[in-house]
Amino acid sequence: MLTLEALHLSQGSFDLRADWSVQAGARVAVIGPSGAGKSTLLMAIAGFLPPARGRILWQGRDLAALAVGDRPMSVLFQDQNLFPHLTIAQNLGLGLSPQLRLTPAQRDAVEAALQRVGLAGMGARKPAQLSGGQQGRAALARALLRARPLLVLDEPFAALGPALKSEMLDLLDEVASATGAAVLMVTHDPADAQRFAGQTVLVAEGVAQPPCETAALFANPPPALAAYLGT
Amino acid sequence: MLPKALGLGIAALILGSAAMLGLRAESWALRPADWAAVRFTLLQAALSAVLSLGLAVPLARALFRRRFVGRGALIRLLAAPFVLPVVVAVLGIVTVFGRAGPINAVLETFHLPAVSIFGLQGVVLANVFFNLPLATRMLLHGWQAIPVERFRLAASLGMPPSAQLRHLELPMLRAQAPAIALVIFLICLASFAIALTLGGGPRASTIELAIYQALRFEFDLGRAALLALVQLLICAAGTLLASRLTLPPSFGAGLGRSLDLPAPHGWRRRGDALLILMVVLFLALPLLAVAAKGLPGLLALPSGVWPAALRSVSVALASALLVVLAALVLALAQARRASGWLELAAMLPLAASSLVLGTGLFLMLRPFVAPQALALPVTMLVNATLTLPYLYRLLLPEARALHSDYDRLASSLGLRGMARLRYLTLPRLARPLGYGAGLAAALSMGDLGVIALFAGNSGATLPLFVQQLMGAYRMDQAAAAALVLVGISYALFWVFDRIGHHYADT
Numbered sequence: 001m002l003t004l005e006a007l008h009l010s011q012g013s014f015d016l017r018a019d020w021s022v023q024a025g026a027r028v029a030v031i032g033p034s035g036a037g038k039s040t041l042l043m044a045i046a047g048f049l050p051p052a053r054g055r056i057l058w059q060g061r062d063l064a065a066l067a068v069g070d071r072p073m074s075v076l077f078q079d080q081n082l083f084p085h086l087t088i089a090q091n092l093g094l095g096l097s098p099q100l101r102l103t104p105a106q107r108d109a110v111e112a113a114l115q116r117v118g119l120a121g122m123g124a125r126k127p128a129q130l131s132g133g134q135q136g137r138a139a140l141a142r143a144l145l146r147a148r149p150l151l152v153l154d155e156p157f158a159a160l161g162p163a164l165k166s167e168m169l170d171l172l173d174e175v176a177s178a179t180g181a182a183v184l185m186v187t188h189d190p191a192d193a194q195r196f197a198g199q200t201v202l203v204a205e206g207v208a209q210p211p212c213e214t215a216a217l218f219a220n221p222p223p224a225l226a227a228y229l230g231t
Numbered sequence: 232m233l234p235k236a237l238g239l240g241i242a243a244l245i246l247g248s249a250a251m252l253g254l255r256a257e258s259w260a261l262r263p264a265d266w267a268a269v270r271f272t273l274l275q276a277a278l279s280a281v282l283s284l285g286l287a288v289p290l291a292r293a294l295f296r297r298r299f300v301g302r303g304a305l306i307r308l309l310a311a312p313f314v315l316p317v318v319v320a321v322l323g324i325v326t327v328f329g330r331a332g333p334i335n336a337v338l339e340t341f342h343l344p345a346v347s348i349f350g351l352q353g354v355v356l357a358n359v360f361f362n363l364p365l366a367t368r369m370l371l372h373g374w375q376a377i378p379v380e381r382f383r384l385a386a387s388l389g390m391p392p393s394a395q396l397r398h399l400e401l402p403m404l405r406a407q408a409p410a411i412a413l414v415i416f417l418i419c420l421a422s423f424a425i426a427l428t429l430g431g432g433p434r435a436s437t438i439e440l441a442i443y444q445a446l447r448f449e450f451d452l453g454r455a456a457l458l459a460l461v462q463l464l465i466c467a468a469g470t471l472l473a474s475r476l477t478l479p480p481s482f483g484a485g486l487g488r489s490l491d492l493p494a495p496h497g498w499r500r501r502g503d504a505l506l507i508l509m510v511v512l513f514l515a516l517p518l519l520a521v522a523a524k525g526l527p528g529l530l531a532l533p534s535g536v537w538p539a540a541l542r543s544v545s546v547a548l549a550s551a552l553l554v555v556l557a558a559l560v561l562a563l564a565q566a567r568r569a570s571g572w573l574e575l576a577a578m579l580p581l582a583a584s585s586l587v588l589g590t591g592l593f594l595m596l597r598p599f600v601a602p603q604a605l606a607l608p609v610t611m612l613v614n615a616t617l618t619l620p621y622l623y624r625l626l627l628p629e630a631r632a633l634h635s636d637y638d639r640l641a642s643s644l645g646l647r648g649m650a651r652l653r654y655l656t657l658p659r660l661a662r663p664l665g666y667g668a669g670l671a672a673a674l675s676m677g678d679l680g681v682i683a684l685f686a687g688n689s690g691a692t693l694p695l696f697v698q699q700l701m702g703a704y705r706m707d708q709a710a711a712a713a714l715v716l717v718g719i720s721y722a723l724f725w726v727f728d729r730i731g732h733h734y735a736d737t
Contacts, residue, residue, distance in 0.1 A: 046643060068643050094654070095644065
């Protein structure tokens with residue numbers, strides 16, 4: 001269980017508060033107007049921004065002491081999810097060993113992960129030789145290999161077209177189910193939340209609200225959400 | 232930890248040298264001969280800066296507006312003098328403009344008095360040879376930074392070239408020329424090899440030449456220390472001024488790519504062509520002269536060439552390795568977290584010169600060891616230190632881009648330590664690292680500075696060996712050895728640059 005305990009983030013004149021938990025294996029969308037702090041919240045959970053006050057806990061353990069790469073989570077950023085100078089197989093291999101020293105079994109695991117996301121035989125290519133959708137698949141395959149109990153995504157599919165994006169969300173669902181990971185995904189598209197996430201966190205006016213049932217939230221939107229949706 | 236230690240080390244080296252100079256300067260009064268050296272140093276640097284810039288403005292303008300076969304190659308070749316060993320160019324200039332050269336032969340047939348290449352005119356000529364190409368490239372950058380839309384607008388309004396000059400080109404020049412002139416002035420303040428080979432005597436001695444003579448021939452350590460301190464103060468003041476002068480021209484953004492604009496015809500066209508031709512001859516003739524003179528001698532090189540070449544190559548490789556590592560460590564640290572004093576430490580060597588640092592080290596080491604025993608390590612250290620600001624500036628933007636693009640991804644994957652260096656830093660920075668290492672190696676290979684202070688009778692590097700042959704009027708042998716020197720210098724540059732390209736496959 002991920003717990004944000006009286007969390008207060010502060011960056012210059014920007015402030016954000018959050019005080020809630022996410023159950024293991026949950027699917028949570030994070031929505032809200034741009035500039036409200038969705039990405040900031042994710043980056044704090046990932047460890048790129050230390051909290052001004054409060055704590056971020058996983059299974060009751062404070063994450064503050066853990067380096068970014070040692071936290072129990074995989075992160076997908078908006079862009080730059082792959083190193084362009086490394087092959088796809090090397091990019092995936094980094095998910096298993098940051099030293100890139102892979103055992104034969106790990107090599108097989110990389111190949112299996114590529115196959116699972118539909119990139120069989122493309123391990124030797126560089127990211128630039130892949131389409132945008134394929135690059136997203138490769139990043140998800142690495143998350144599959146890392147198999148961390150939390151998957152944090154900062155609109156990684158925002159640049160993809162609608163068909164490709166829904167394909168990616170299906171794959172994300174598959175990866176999360178396979179690893180049993182809880183998913184925390186920032187999106188600006190309410191349809192993503194409704195399609196993918198059982199719960200939704202609304203970030204607006206300096207507060208990240210506790211997760212609500214997505215369907216209930218959209219059926220009866222609070223004023224901040226109504227303003228964002230324009231309804 | 233490592234960046235801080237490195238920054239402290241650089242600061243200690245330079246400030247320690249300065250302190251040593253201050254301690255050893257016995258008298259604070261400059262003699263008349265010293266004042267003459269100060270005046271000559273400033274005069275030759277100022278004349279060289281004005282002449283280089285004065286010629287570079289019409290040349291850059293001509294190169295900007297004309298299109299001709301070989302234009303791209305010519306512009307690329309203008310970068311070559313930067314790594315050309317000074318002593319080679321000087322040899323070429325002496326061959327062309329010297330007493331037995333073609334210029335004086337022409338003058339003689341017309342019964343005109345011969346010109347001498349030694350003294351102020353020779354020093355300035357050699358400085359212009361090196362800095363005219365530099366100034367031209369910098370100005371060409373300025374011209375290309377003027378959005379092509381402005382020129383298109385000017386053309387559509389029917390502005391004559393003079394009006395374009397006034398409204399578009401002069402504002403750019405006003406913004407750039409002072410900084411460029413100052414950069415050249417600073418380079419010429421410390422052009423020891425040129426003063427050593429073409430200057431001399433009471434009327435054409437620079438401060439650095441006076442330091443060299445005080446240390447090597449008069450054994451007047453106190454005077455050398457005082458002169459080095461004066462040189463350091465002048466260079467530091469100039470560097471400080473230059474750091475305030477780099478104003479970018481403000482022309483607003485332009486989207487256009489390079490567009491071939493109609494260039495004026497008539498006398499302007501002939502003038503541009505003539506100017507380009509003259510400059511090409513001015514730059515090419517000395518080098519061709521060295522080649523012509525030296526080629527026959529390549530088969531019978533003097534026996535000292537290869538040991539000297541070996542010494543030079545080892546110094547060049549070691550100093551390139553050292554400075555690339557130092558610049559990389561500082562640039563990565565700076566990209567991670569900006570620090571004012573680290574920046575200052577990386578830039579501090581700009582205020583020092585080869586002879587100043589050399590004198591400081593000479594005075595520090597002399598009580599403990601014979602200076603010639605440490606000639607090569609000291610040359611290596613000084614060369615690495617003096618090229619650090621250039622390499623640091625080359626790497627910093629790349630290190631910043633690397634940090635902003637990939638630091639988060641690398642940390643989220645736990646990529647750190649040696650693995651990060653091997654799989655992220657080195658491959659992403661391979662291109663500037665290779666280019667920088669090539670530059671540092673070639674510059675060190677051709678350097679004729681501190682080695683002149685430290686070398687014993689048998690420990691010369693290749694540039695010093697060439698200079699000694701010249702001094703003994705064995706010009707054919709000097710030219711042959713110079714060819715070897717040029718070959719190795721450019722080969723070092725080329726090899727490192729290729730290595731960088733090879734590993735930078737994105």
